[in-house]
Amino acid sequence: MQEFLQQLVNGITWGSIYALIALGYTMVYGILRLINFAHGDVYMVGAFVAYFAARLVGAPGPVSPIAAVLVLLIAMGSCALLGVGIERGAYKPLRKSPRLTALITAIGVSLLLENLGIIVFGPDPKFFPQIVTPRQMELIPGVLVGRHQIVILAVSILLMLLLQLVVLRTKIGKAMRAVSFNRQAASLMGISTDNVITFTFAVGSALAAAAGVLVGLSNPKIDPLMGIMPGIKAFVAAVLGGIGNIPGAMIGGLIMGVAEVMVVGYVSSTFRDAIAFALLIVILLVKPTGLLGTGMAEKV
Amino acid sequence: MSWFLVERVLFLFGRVEQEVKMSFTRREVLKGIAFCVSLFAVVLTACSYLSCAKKSEEIRIGEFGSLTGTTATFGISTKNGIDLAIEEINTAGGLEGKLFKVIVEDDQGRPEEAATAVRKLIEQDRVIAVLGEVASSRTLAGAPFCQNAGVPMITPSSTNPKVTEVGDFVFRVCFIDPFQGKVAALFAYDSLGARKAAILRDIKNDYSVGLAEFFATTLVSRGGKIVGDESYSEGDIDFRAQLTSIKAKSPDVIFVPGYYTEVGLVARQARELGIKAPLLGGDGWVSDRLIEIGGAALNGCYFTNHYWEGDPDPAVQSFVSAYKKRFGGNPDALAALAYDAAKLLVVSLKTLSSEDPGAFKTLVGNPTARTEKLREEALAKLRDILAVTRDFPGVTGSINIDEKRNAVKPAIFLKIENGEYKYIGKVLP
Numbered sequence: 001m002q003e004f005l006q007q008l009v010n011g012i013t014w015g016s017i018y019a020l021i022a023l024g025y026t027m028v029y030g031i032l033r034l035i036n037f038a039h040g041d042v043y044m045v046g047a048f049v050a051y052f053a054a055r056l057v058g059a060p061g062p063v064s065p066i067a068a069v070l071v072l073l074i075a076m077g078s079c080a081l082l083g084v085g086i087e088r089g090a091y092k093p094l095r096k097s098p099r100l101t102a103l104i105t106a107i108g109v110s111l112l113l114e115n116l117g118i119i120v121f122g123p124d125p126k127f128f129p130q131i132v133t134p135r136q137m138e139l140i141p142g143v144l145v146g147r148h149q150i151v152i153l154a155v156s157i158l159l160m161l162l163l164q165l166v167v168l169r170t171k172i173g174k175a176m177r178a179v180s181f182n183r184q185a186a187s188l189m190g191i192s193t194d195n196v197i198t199f200t201f202a203v204g205s206a207l208a209a210a211a212g213v214l215v216g217l218s219n220p221k222i223d224p225l226m227g228i229m230p231g232i233k234a235f236v237a238a239v240l241g242g243i244g245n246i247p248g249a250m251i252g253g254l255i256m257g258v259a260e261v262m263v264v265g266y267v268s269s270t271f272r273d274a275i276a277f278a279l280l281i282v283i284l285l286v287k288p289t290g291l292l293g294t295g296m297a298e299k300v
Numbered sequence: 301m302s303w304f305l306v307e308r309v310l311f312l313f314g315r316v317e318q319e320v321k322m323s324f325t326r327r328e329v330l331k332g333i334a335f336c337v338s339l340f341a342v343v344l345t346a347c348s349y350l351s352c353a354k355k356s357e358e359i360r361i362g363e364f365g366s367l368t369g370t371t372a373t374f375g376i377s378t379k380n381g382i383d384l385a386i387e388e389i390n391t392a393g394g395l396e397g398k399l400f401k402v403i404v405e406d407d408q409g410r411p412e413e414a415a416t417a418v419r420k421l422i423e424q425d426r427v428i429a430v431l432g433e434v435a436s437s438r439t440l441a442g443a444p445f446c447q448n449a450g451v452p453m454i455t456p457s458s459t460n461p462k463v464t465e466v467g468d469f470v471f472r473v474c475f476i477d478p479f480q481g482k483v484a485a486l487f488a489y490d491s492l493g494a495r496k497a498a499i500l501r502d503i504k505n506d507y508s509v510g511l512a513e514f515f516a517t518t519l520v521s522r523g524g525k526i527v528g529d530e531s532y533s534e535g536d537i538d539f540r541a542q543l544t545s546i547k548a549k550s551p552d553v554i555f556v557p558g559y560y561t562e563v564g565l566v567a568r569q570a571r572e573l574g575i576k577a578p579l580l581g582g583d584g585w586v587s588d589r590l591i592e593i594g595g596a597a598l599n600g601c602y603f604t605n606h607y608w609e610g611d612p613d614p615a616v617q618s619f620v621s622a623y624k625k626r627f628g629g630n631p632d633a634l635a636a637l638a639y640d641a642a643k644l645l646v647v648s649l650k651t652l653s654s655e656d657p658g659a660f661k662t663l664v665g666n667p668t669a670r671t672e673k674l675r676e677e678a679l680a681k682l683r684d685i686l687a688v689t690r691d692f693p694g695v696t697g698s699i700n701i702d703e704k705r706n707a708v709k710p711a712i713f714l715k716i717e718n719g720e721y722k723y724i725g726k727v728l729p
Contacts, residue, residue, distance in 0.1 A: 002548070003544060003545060003547075003548040006544045006547075006573070007541060007544050007545075010538075010540040010541055010544060011541075014538060122368070123368040123369055123372075123408065124368055124370075124372045125370055125561055127589070127592050127593050130595075134568075134572055136572060136574060144572070144574045146572045148572075215537070219537035219538055219565060219569075220565070220568070220593065221537050221561060221564075221565055221593065223370070226537075260541075261540070261541040262541075264541035264542060265541040265542070265544055265545045266545070268531065269503065269530065269531045269532050269533065269536075269541075269542060270503060270531065270533075272533075272536075
């Protein structure tokens with residue numbers, strides 16, 4: 001039982017990382033009907049920006065909590081800019097082209113970021129500085145929760161709540177929902193769709209960057225190709241929850257994380273990647289719209 | 301559907317062809333082709349002439365290694381060790397007045413790249429011998445090309461037994477995993493008093509899988525028990541699931557026969573999950589980065605190694621100080637083994653030059669059509685000389701090549717304490 005609970009803790013932490021990345025996929029898909037394959041690489045850039053920012057604020061020595069938050073904000077801010085840049089540079093000129101063109105461009109941007117990463121950061125893995133000192137506490141006897149895991153959970157829950165607040169309670173959130181519902185009608189109502197799309201990319205990329213920083217914190221090894229697998233799995237998580245649906249992405253991410261950890265813990269690590277794609281196939285066969293996706297429901 | 305596509309493509313091609321024909325006359329096209337061909341020919345002759353002039357008088361040795369990637373320090377240490385050995389020999393005047401040149405290829409830590417690198421070294425650079433790799437999977441990928449081309453290969457530090465089984469042109473200057481796994485298991489059982497052990501192996505890695513097997517066999521034959529056998533793949537960053545199920549079995553020791561990047565993360569996450577049992581590993585742990593990644597989590601862990609830089613032996617100390625002077629920083633075991641491998645090759649070439657000066661001459665510079673056959677025979681002779689190596693005085697101990705082309709050498713146990721390696725003991729073969 002203890003073992004199972006410990007695995008559950010591991011799975012939920014890992015799942016909230018997937019959820020954060022999946023949100024970016026799902027929001028962009030909701031608005032543009034585009035699968036932004038470069039999203040996983042934005043996550044990688046986020047981790048690297050934090051790596052350099054942490055050195056600026058005094059890592060690898062001890063760092064104050066405020067500095068740690070600052071590192072997170074710098075990474076999120078830079079990646080929001082990167083996301084906007086990608087959108088303006090690569091996707092906006094193709095807005096009127098067939099969807100396949102934009103999809104292939106997304107793959108191109110992804111490869112570009114990975115290989116630029118290899119040139120700029122070097123192909124060797126880097127050790128992510130420990131800006132939050134690791135410490136454990138016992139949840140119930142035998143089940144340990146690390147401070148990193150608590151930080152991951154707290155930051156991701158906070159960010160998801162903020163996102164829900166923005167989408168449901170603000171004007172720009174309303175505009176996002178409108179554009180997602182029908183882009184043409186929204187623009188006829190005087191909504192600047194381009195601004196809404198830019199905002200969506202900025203938010204999605206910032207969330208991916210946060211995920212990158214959190215992963216670097218708890219698994220301190222980062223390299224330019226670290227975004228490929230988590231990117232694909234987060235995409236599966238988004239499809240699992242119903243692509244285009246924000247709560248769906250959160251639930252999908254958690255299911256993916258827990259499923260992966262349970263498979264590794266109780267079956268074999270060789271199935272770690274297989275389970276993600278098995279889930280994808282099952283969900284596409286059984287409920288192609290995903291767990292929460294319903295053809296025309298609220299989509300953002 | 302597919303037929304439609306084919307038709308479409310053919311149609312497009314037809315259109316392109318028409319456009320080309322429309323814009324150029326046939327004469328212009330011919331002229332263009334003739335110009336390109338002649339330019340290509342000029343460049344080709346110039347290149348071959350220049351490279352011939354440059355390469356004619358040196359003895360070329362090939363080296364392949366992971367200069368980048370998750371095991372980058374393996375390749376860099378090995379390269380430094382080889383460079384140090386070859387520089388020493390070249391400053392002393394080379395061999396018979398001929399200098400050595402090492403041609404290095406980076407395989408980025410990928411077996412498929414390793415195969416390409418070895419082919420390039422043999423076919424394009426025409427090296428007389430290949431030194432490399434550290435990782436057994438990568439050596440295994442390159443070895444068949446050396447064997448087929450009849451070019452001797454010496455791996456400084458691949459310990460999986462399968463490596464030299466590829467053929468009679470493949471040698472190594474380190475001990476092998478059946479020995480390393482055995483002594484690790486005996487150490488766990490006798491010195492640490494461990495009766496229950498868990499294993500966490502890299503499932504995609506020949507070295508790791510082999511070492512885990514030999515460890516398990518010995519421990520079980522002694523009366524110990526393997527209570528958990530988990531796996532991961534190189535490049536993974538999260539091992540908490542595996543470690544949680546290992547923790548539930550409360551082993552006395554955890555054997556992690558992996559490479560340093562993953563081992564550092566494993567140690568960290570094991571301690572985070574409250575696992576107190578010491579980790580035990582093999583020579584894949586050897587790297588400065590191990591301590592950087594694992595930090596305090598590695599305190600009290602043990603691993604087997606080929607040599608110890610603090611060894612008071614004057615041969616070791618003079619090597620350590622020469623290395624420090626040249627590169628800064630301490631040489632690890634992989635640098636020492638690479639140094640030994642390069643020296644062994646040079647000494648064998650020296651034997652060849654004194655026994656058969658004619659054969660030695662064919663190995664200098666580029667072979668011509670006339671010397672091709674003689675060169676092949678000379679390389680076979682070099683192989684025979686390597687195969688009878690006895691008591692070669694290496695930095696990592698004296699090297700004897702057995703009938704399976706493996707070196708028979710002692711293993712050393714090191715303990716990690718506050719980021720330092722502490723010498724525990726030496727096990728003779």
